[in-house]
Amino acid sequence: MNFTVDGKAAYAYTANHDVDPQKRTAVFIHGAGLDHSSFALQSRYFGYHGWNVLAVDLPAHGRSAGPALTSVPAMSDWLLRLLDAAKVSRAALVGHSMGSLIAADCAARHADRVERIALVGTGYPMKVSEAFLGAAQRNEYTAYDMSTIWGHAPQVPLGGNPNPGMWMYGDAQARLERLAPGVLYADLKACNDFALSGSVQCPALFILGRRDVMTPVRAAKQLQDAIPGAKTVLVDYSGHTLMAEAPDATLDALIEFLNSGSGS
Numbered sequence: 001m002n003f004t005v006d007g008k009a010a011y012a013y014t015a016n017h018d019v020d021p022q023k024r025t026a027v028f029i030h031g032a033g034l035d036h037s038s039f040a041l042q043s044r045y046f047g048y049h050g051w052n053v054l055a056v057d058l059p060a061h062g063r064s065a066g067p068a069l070t071s072v073p074a075m076s077d078w079l080l081r082l083l084d085a086a087k088v089s090r091a092a093l094v095g096h097s098m099g100s101l102i103a104a105d106c107a108a109r110h111a112d113r114v115e116r117i118a119l120v121g122t123g124y125p126m127k128v129s130e131a132f133l134g135a136a137q138r139n140e141y142t143a144y145d146m147s148t149i150w151g152h153a154p155q156v157p158l159g160g161n162p163n164p165g166m167w168m169y170g171d172a173q174a175r176l177e178r179l180a181p182g183v184l185y186a187d188l189k190a191c192n193d194f195a196l197s198g199s200v201q202c203p204a205l206f207i208l209g210r211r212d213v214m215t216p217v218r219a220a221k222q223l224q225d226a227i228p229g230a231k232t233v234l235v236d237y238s239g240h241t242l243m244a245e246a247p248d249a250t251l252d253a254l255i256e257f258l259n260s261g262s263g264s
Helices: 036-047 072-085 096-109 130-137 140-148 168-177 183-192 217-226 246-258
Strands: 002-005 006-013 025-029 052-056 091-096 114-120 204-209 231-235
Touching: 002 072, 006 036, 006 072, 025 036, 025 072, 025 096, 036 052, 036 091, 036 246, 072 096, 072 130, 072 183, 091 096, 091 246, 096 114, 096 183, 114 246, 130 140, 130 183, 140 168, 140 183, 204 217, 204 246, 217 231, 231 246
Parallel strands: 025 052, 025 091, 091 114, 114 204, 204 231
Antiparallel strands: 002 006, 006 052
16 A cells, blocks of 8 residues: 655555554564565465554665665654554554564654564664675675575575475565665664664564574573563574564464454
8 A cells, every 4th residue: 555654655565455443553564675575474464364454665665765764763753654644543563673673662762652562583782794784885786695695594595495486585685686775774774773762661572583693582682681571482493584484483473462462
C-alpha cells in the first residue's frame, strides 16, 4: 500500500488488506540495505490471520522514495509518521538488525505508540567494522559481499534451503544492488552510531541465531539485561537472517509472542 510521508512516497506491504482500526497492528522493519520483502513469510501470515500488517520500506529502500535517513532516531520518527498516515495509533514492532534498533528506540522514546517489540538478529551496541563501513562509503561491491556472507550462517551456500526455489545469497545481493549509492553506508553508520535514549518497558522478545556472525548471541546481552522480563528464543541452525534461514522457527516465535498479549 502506498502512503505519503513528509510529502514523499512511502510503501508498506499490507498483505493486500486495508488497515482495519478494529484490529491489532504488527509493523515489520527491515535491516540495513534490505526492504519489506525480508519478512515475506512472517508478514503475510499475520496479514491473513487477523492482524493489520505494515511491512515497511524505509526511505530510499524498496518502493519508498529517498533520500536515506542517517540516524536510527530519524528512522524511528519517520516510522511514527507512517503510522499516522495509516491511522494506526499503537502497534507491535518486529525489527531485524537495524530494524531492531528502530523498534527499541521507538519503544524507549514513544512508549505510548508501542505495544511490544520483537528483535530479530540484534546486538547492542551494533558496531560495524571499519572495513565494512569503508567499503560501503566507497560504494564498492565488496560491501555487498560482506553483507551477504556475514548475514548468513556458513552452511547457507551448501544447500538445504528451507525456502524452495530461493537462493538466499542471490536474493540478498539483488536487494543490495538496487540501492542508490550511499544508502547502505547511511544504514551501517546509523547502526554504528546509535545509542539508546531512555529505557524499554514494554514486553520484548529476542529471536537470535546461534550461528550469527554479524550480531553473535553474546552481542544482545546488554540490551537483554536492560529490558525487564525480556524473553529470548535461540535458533540453533540459523545465522543473522533468521526470517529466511529459519522461517518457520521465526514465525512460530512471533506467533506465540504477538498473540500472547491483548495490546496491554
